[in-house]
Amino acid sequence: MKRAVVIGAGIIGLAVAKEIAKYGIDVTVYDGKRSVEEGSKKASGILSKRGLELSGIQYKDSIVNTLYGAVLHFGNQSMRIRTDRIQAYILDRGSLARENYEAATDSGVKIELGKRLGIDDIKDFDDGNTVIVGADGAVSSVARAFAFPSISNFVLTYKAEYKNVKTENRGIVDLYFSKAYAQGFFGWVAPYTESIAEIGIGITDTVKRHSMSAFQSFVKIEEMEKRLGNAELIDGHASIIPVSSRKKTVKGNVLLVGDAAGQTKATTGGGIIFGIACAKVAARDIYLNISKGRKLGLYEKDWRRSYGTDLKMHAALHRYYSMMEEKHMQRFIGIAKALGAEGFFSRYGDMDSPSLMLKRFFLRGMSK
Ligand SMILES: Cc1cc2nc3c(=O)[nH]c(=O)nc-3n(C[C@H](O)[C@H](O)[C@H](O)COP(=O)(O)OP(=O)(O)OC[C@H]3O[C@@H](n4cnc5c(N)ncnc54)[C@H](O)[C@@H]3O)c2cc1C
Incomplete structure (x- = not known):
C-alpha cells in the first residue's frame, strides 16, 4: 500500500495532508x-470571505478584523471599492497555522516538526511506494531535488506592524500603487484594530533593490507620514512571493502544491x-492513483483546468499594470472612474476570481 509524505507544514502542506488523510491514506508531514x-x-x-468559506479550512478563531472594501491610490487619483457586505477578513497567521495544525492531527496526519530535510533526504523518499508532495514554499527543495522547472517571477516583500497608527475606517484596506517605491506591485495598510495596523510593500524581483529599502521610501511618502505620526514599530519581516506558476508541477511520484508550485494570484x-483549492485536487488525485491506479501526472491538467484560467487572468492583469507608465495609469484610473468602475467593482468584484466577476456581470446584466 502506497503512503504519502508532505514536505512543509505551511498552511497548504497542512491542508493537503488533512485531505489525503481523509481518504484513509497514511500521511506524514515534515x-x-x-x-x-x-x-x-512574514506574511499577511x-x-x-467567500474563498475562506469554500476552502473548508479552520479560520474562525483567527479573525482579527473584518473588511468591507478597499481604496486604491494611484498618485493623486484614488478608487474606492466599498460595499455594506463583509468582503474579507484579516486573519492572524500564527493562530491560523495552529488551528489547521490541530485540524490535520485530528484527521490522523502525523506531523514531525524540527525536521529540515536536505536534497538527499527528500530523494530517499522516492522508493516507488511513496507519493512525495512538495509544499515547501517558494524556494522549494523538493522542486530542486527532482529538477522541476524554476519559477520565473517573484515579488520581494517587507511588512511591519505599528502601534498608534491613524486609521479613519477600520473596515477598509488601502493599497498604494507607484513606480517610485513599489515597482511592479504595491504598498498596503491593513488595519488590525483602531490603532494597530500592518504596513507592507512588494516590489518585483527584476529591480535591483531590497524590499526593506522600498519600505523605507514608502513610509516616507506624505500620506504615510501623516498616518504614522508618532506610531511605534512593533516588528518587521522580509519575505518573497512567487507570482508565476512552474511550467511543470508533477513528475513520477512527486507533485508540488501551494507556493512551491507558484499557485498564487500575481x-x-x-x-x-x-493553494488550498489545488491541495484538494492533489489529494483526490493521490487517492485515485493509490486506489485505482490513475496516473498521478493528470494532476497537472486537473488543477490547471479548474484554476489555471483565473491564475492566468491575474498574471495578465499584473503584467499589464507593471508595463504601464505612472501617468498613463493615473489617466486610465480617471477614465475608469468616470465610466463607473467604482460601482462596477463594488457590485461584481471578486478578490479571487476575475472569471467569476465577468460571469456575475453578464448574468446580472442579462437578467435586468
Ligand atoms: C508579505 C506577504 C503577504 C501575504 N499576504 C497574503 C494574503 O493576504 N493572503 C493570502 O492568501 N496570501 C498571502 N501571502 C501568500 C501566502 O502567505 C502564501 O501563499 C502561503 O503562505 C503559501 O503557503 P505554503 O504552505 O505553500 O508555503 P509556506 O507558507 O512557505 O510553507 C512552507 C513550509 O515548508 C517548510 N520547509 C521549506 N523547506 C523545507 C525543507 N527542506 N524541509 C522541511 N521543511 C521545509 C517551511 O519551514 C514552511 O513551514 C502573503 C505572502 C507574503 C510574503
Missing part, C-alpha cells in the same frame, strides 16, 4: 520549523485560497 506558528509574521492574512500575491 517541517524544519520547531513550532507551527514559526515564520507566520487578508482572505476573501495581482495581489494571495496564495492561500488557490
